Amino acid sequence: MTAQLLASLPLLVPMTGLVLCLVFWRWVALQRGVMVGVALSLSATAVALLLRTTGGEVLAVRLGDWPAPMAITLVVDQTAAIMVLLTAVVAVACTLFSLGGIDRTREHSAYYALLCGLFAAVCGAFTTNDLFNLYVWFEVMLMSSFVLLSLGGRRAQIEGAIKYVTLNLISSTLFLAAIGLTYAMLGTLNMADMAERLAAAENPGQFTPVAAIFLVAFAIKSASFPFFYWLPASYHTPPSVISAVFAGLLTKVGIYVMIRFFGLMFPASHPDAGMIYHIILWLGGFSMVTGVLSAAAQMEIRRILSVHIISQIGYMLMGLGIAGSALHRAANDGDPGGVLAGAAALALAGTIFHIAHNMVVKVNLFLVAGTVERICGSGDLNRIGGLYAARPGLAALFLIPALSLAGIPVLSGFWSKFLLVRAGLVAEAYVIIGVSLFVSVLTLFSMIKIWIYAFWKPAPENAEPHNPDRDPTVGPMRWQYAGSLFLTCVTILIGVFANQAIRAARIGADQLIEPRAYLDAAMDRAGEPASADPASAGEGVAR
Template sequence: MALENSHEALRAQATVLGTVHLADFLVILPVAVCFLFGAALLMLRRRVDWHPFLAIPGLLVLFGIDVALLLRVAAQGPQTMMMGGWKPPFGIAFTVDLMGALFAAVAGFVALACGIYAVAAISPQERRYGFYPFLFLMMGGVSGAFLTGDIFNLYVWFEVLLIGSFGLLILGSEHEQLDGATKYCFLNLVGTTLFLIATGYLYGVFGTLNMADIAEKAAKMPSDGVITTLAVLYLVAFAMKAAAFPLNFWLPASYHTPRFVVSALFAGLLTKVGIYAMIRVLLMLFPPERAGMAPLIAWIAGLTMIVGGLGALAQTDVRRLLNYVVIAGIGTILAGLALPTGVTVVTPLLTASADAATTAAAAASAGQTALQTGLSGAIYYALHSIVVMTGLYLAAGVAAYLNGSSSLADMGGLWRRHPVLAAIMLVFLFAVAGLPPFSGFWPKVALVRASIAADMPWLAAAILVSGFLLTIAGARLFALAFWRPLPAALAAESESEARRIEAERFQAAGPEKPLSLVPLLALAAFVVAAGVWPEWLAHLTDGAAAGILHPSAYLSSVFGGTP
C-alpha cells in the first residue's frame, strides 16, 4: 500500500490534471490539420478529381489557424502544451513563441498559394501519385518543426517533412528527377545523421531533450569543449540542411529537377526550416558557444552570399539561376547570426518614419544591440525570402510554360504578350535584390547597419555586393526572358519536332492564367506591403529576436511562473 501511494505521489508530481481550454489546442492544430486532410486525401486516392476541392479548403484552414496562433502569441506571449499531461521536462512539449508563430503563418500562406497554383500545374496523373497528400505530409513536418519545444521532436519533424519532400521530388518519375532525388536524399541522410548524433550526445550531457530545460541548464554550466562540440555539430547539420557554403552543392543539383510548384515549395520552405533550427538551437540554447563561433559563421555567411550571386550570373536556365538565388539569400540570413554580443546600435532602424507613434516606438528601442538588430533583420529576411522565392519559382513556371522552355536562350517576348506576369516577375526580382520599395530592402538595411556597428564592414560589403550581383542576374533574366522579342529563328522553328516535344512537356501540366495569377498576385501583395509599410512586420521580428536572445517568457511558458 505504501509503495502504491508512493507511485501515486510521484505521478501527481509529474503530471498536470488541470483544465485545458479549446484555445490552447491552437498550438498543435496546424500539425493535426495537415495529417487529417492528408489522410482524407489518401482515402480518396481513386477520385483524384476531388483532391483540389478538399485540399484547397484544407490549406485555407491551415493558414487561418496559423494566423490565429500568431495573433494569440503576439497578444499573450509564448504558448505551451505538454503531450499526455506530463509536466516538463518529462513529456514532449509543443511550445510556440513569436518567431515560431511567424514562420508557421508565412509557411501556411505560401502552401496555400502553391496549392491553388497546383490545381492547373499538376496533371491528373501526378495527382494520382499523391501530390496533395505529400504536400500535407510535408507541411505537417514543417509546422511541427516550427512549433515543437523538444529537440528530439524537432529531429522527428525534420524526418516527416523529408518523407513528404521525397515523394514530391520524384513526382513524374523522369530520369533527371530520380538523379536529383538521389543527391538530395544522400546529403539529407548525412545531415540528419549528424543531427541525431548531436542529439544523442546532448541527451547524454544534459539528461533532457526539452529546449527550455536545456537552455536553463546550459546557462548554469561552464562553456567548455563538450558544449562547444555540441554547438559545432548542430551548426554543421543545420548548415547542410540550409545549403550554406561549403555544403550548398546539393541544392543546385536537385532543386531544378521537380515541377516548378514543387521547386517553389522547396526553395521557400525547406532551407528556412534549417535556418529556423539554427537560430533556435545556437542562439537560444548555446549563446556563449554561438558567440565563440561568430567569426566562423560570418565567413560562412559572406562566402554563401558571394557564391550564390556569382552562381546566379553563370546560369542559362531559369530554375538553375533561381537555385543560386536561394543560396545567396541563405547567406544574407546567416549574417544576422554572426554578430558579436555587447555592441550597441544607437539609431533604431525606422526613425525615418513620419508616423509619430512609430517614431516613438523606434526611439524607445534605441540602444538595441547589434546582435538583436541583426537577428531581427535575419528573421525579417527569412520571412521575405519564403514568400519571394516561392513567387519567383511560380512566376518562372508560368513563363516556361508560355515559352515551352526554361532556357533563357529559348525565351523572350513575354513583356508584350503577358504584361501582368512580367510586372509581377519584376516585383519579385527587385525584392530579392534588396531594392526599395519592396520587402527585401529593410532587412538588408538592418543587417548592414548592424554589421557596421559591430565593426564588421567587410560583412556589410558582402551583403551589398551580393545584392548587386543579384540585381545583375535578375536584370539579365528579365531582359532575356521578358523584355527582348522572341528570336526570329526560334519563332520560325516553333513547329519543329524538338520545340513541339519541349512544349508538350510543359503544357502537359501547364498553369492556366487565372489559377496562376491569383497566388502570384497574393504573394506580390505581401512583398509590396512588407516594403512600403515595414513597421508592422519589423515590430514582430524585433519581438521575435528579443524572445530568442532573452527567453525568460519562453521558459516561464514551459515551467510556469512570471517571466
C-alpha cells in the first residue's frame, strides 16, 4: 500500500463511518455494524502505520496534491502512529461497550455518527501538520463532544455541557488569535515550515509571546493546572461510555499537540526553550497535586476518576518539561550527545508511554464505573457496596486497571512512571520526582477507596432492589464486560511486553527530538539530499 494512501486512512476511515451512519439514519442495526467496521479497520490501519514507521520512516500525504508548504499535510511518524493505534483500541472497546450500554434513544439520535466524528477529529489532530487544520479538528472534536454530552437533555447534562462548551470556546478563541498572530509573523501555518523559518530567524524570541498564547490554549484543552475547571463540571454527567471516550481521548489530544508544537518550535537551541519547558514543568507539578487532592475529596466513582485525569495529565507535562529542560541544558553545556540528552529521550519516551497507558486504563475504569452504576443504580460510594461478593469478575476488571493507574509493578502504569522517574533522576529534577511519587501514593489511596466502598463493604441495607439485566432501554450486559475485558487484556499485554512498548516509545521520542525526517516528509523533500543548515532549508521554502 502506498505511503500516501496509508497516511490518509486514519482520517478517511472514521469519516466514511460518519457518513454511512448518517445515510443509514433509520437503520440503527446497520449503524452498529458501521461502527464495528470503523473500529476494526482503524485498528488494522494503525497496526500497518506502526509497522511502517518503526524503521524511522515518516509517512506523509499532501491532501489535494498542492505543493509542499501550502497543502494540508498529514504526517505520521512513530508517535502519531502509536496515538492512532491507541485511538483505535479505545474505539474497539467503546464500540463493544456501546452495543450493551447505550440506550436506544441515543442510538436513534446519531450516537454512532457523532462517535465516528469524534474519532475522525482525534485522528486528524494526531496526524495533521497544519496549524489551522488542527484548529478545525479541535472544533470538530468540540462540536461532536458537545452534542454527545447534551444528548438526552437532562438538567445536569445541559448544565455540564454549557460549561464545557463555553470554557472550551475560550480556548478556541485564544488558539485562533494565536494562529492569526503566527501567520502575520511567519507567513505560514505549516508546522514544519514554521519550525524551519523560526530556526532560520534572526530573532526567534519574538515568537515566544505567541507561543505563550498557544500554551494557554493547549493547557485548557488538556485540562492542566490552572485551566482544568471545565473538566470536573462536565465529565460525570453523560452516560459512562461517553465519559470514557472523552477521558481517553480529548485531554490527551491537548497534551500530544503540546508535545508536537513545542518540540518543533522550541528545540534545544531556541533561547527561550529553557523558560517554556520550566513553565510546563511547574504546570505539571501543580496539575498532579491539585488533581489527586481534589480526587481524594470526592465520593462518587466517576467524579473521582474525572478529577484524576488532571493529575495524570500532570505526569505527561512533567515528562515533557524534564525532556525539554534537559535538552536545553545539554545544548547550553555544549554536550548535545551526553547523559542529559539521554535523559531527555527517556523522559519523552516515558511521556508517550504514559499517554498510551493512561488512555487504555482510564477508559477502562470509566467503563467499569458504568457497569457498576448499571448494577447498583448509582455511582455514589455511600449508597453502593458488596460488589466483590456479587460480581467477582467485575471486581477483577476494576482492580487491574486501578492498580495499573497507581503504578503497581508489572502493570503498564509502573513502567511509564519508572521511565519518568529514572529520567528525572538523571536530569536531577528531584523535587518533581518527589511530588510524582507522593501523588502516586495518593492515587493508590483513591483507587483503594473505590475498592473498599464499592466492592468490599457489604451493600447498604436501604439499597433498592434492581435488576440490571432486564432493562429494556439498553442492550445486554455481556457487551459491557467484553469492552472492559478487552482493555484489561491490553493493559496486561503492555505490562508484559513492556520492552517492545518502550522501544516503540523510544523511537517516537528520538524522532521528536531530532525531527529531520519529520520535517523532510512534511515539506516533501523525499529523495533529495538532507539539507545541512537551516539557511538552505529556507531556500527550500522559497522554491
